[in-house]
Amino acid sequence: MLNFPKKTLEFIKRHLRRQQREVEKNLKEVEEDDPVKSPSLAESSEPGTDSYLADTHAKTIVLGQQLKNAKTSILVALTKIKKGTYGKCEKCGMKIEIGRLMIMPTAQYCIACSKKTLKIRN
Numbered sequence: 001m002l003n004f005p006k007k008t009l010e011f012i013k014r015h016l017r018r019q020q021r022e023v024e025k026n027l028k029e030v031e032e033d034d035p036v037k038s039p040s041l042a043e044s045s046e047p048g049t050d051s052y053l054a055d056t057h058a059k060t061i062v063l064g065q066q067l068k069n070a071k072t073s074i075l076v077a078l079t080k081i082k083k084g085t086y087g088k089c090e091k092c093g094m095k096i097e098i099g100r101l102m103i104m105p106t107a108q109y110c111i112a113c114s115k116k117t118l119k120i121r122n
């Protein structure tokens with residue numbers, strides 16, 4: 001059990017819920033913008049429309065996936081708060097810096113570990 005000041009945890013929870021609402025809203029908008037799902041756009045037969053549709057559809061899928069990932073990390077963070085395991089680094093098990101969590105409440109790694117992960121990726 002990691003001890004966070006109640007006020008800090010409340011702030012983070014509010015931040016997460018706000019993010020969650022935004023992601024849900026964006027996800028809905030992205031799905032509505034998908035030309036494949038919108039018959040009026042898909043029926044238009046202007047030249048070049050096909051590639052435009054394919055392009056937009058591909059972008060929609062990428063964006064939708066990003067939003068779904070964000071949604072998942074928000075849910076994971078909220079569940080951890082409930083369980084009392086929030087703020088623990090998934091790699092080294094140390095406490096994640098509070099300043100980092102305030103800015104990025106879905107952070108799963110402490111600063112040191114996330115830097116290491118970045119280095120491996122590069």
Ligand SMILES: [Zn+2]
Nearest residue numbers: 089092110113
């Ligand atoms: Zn760590």
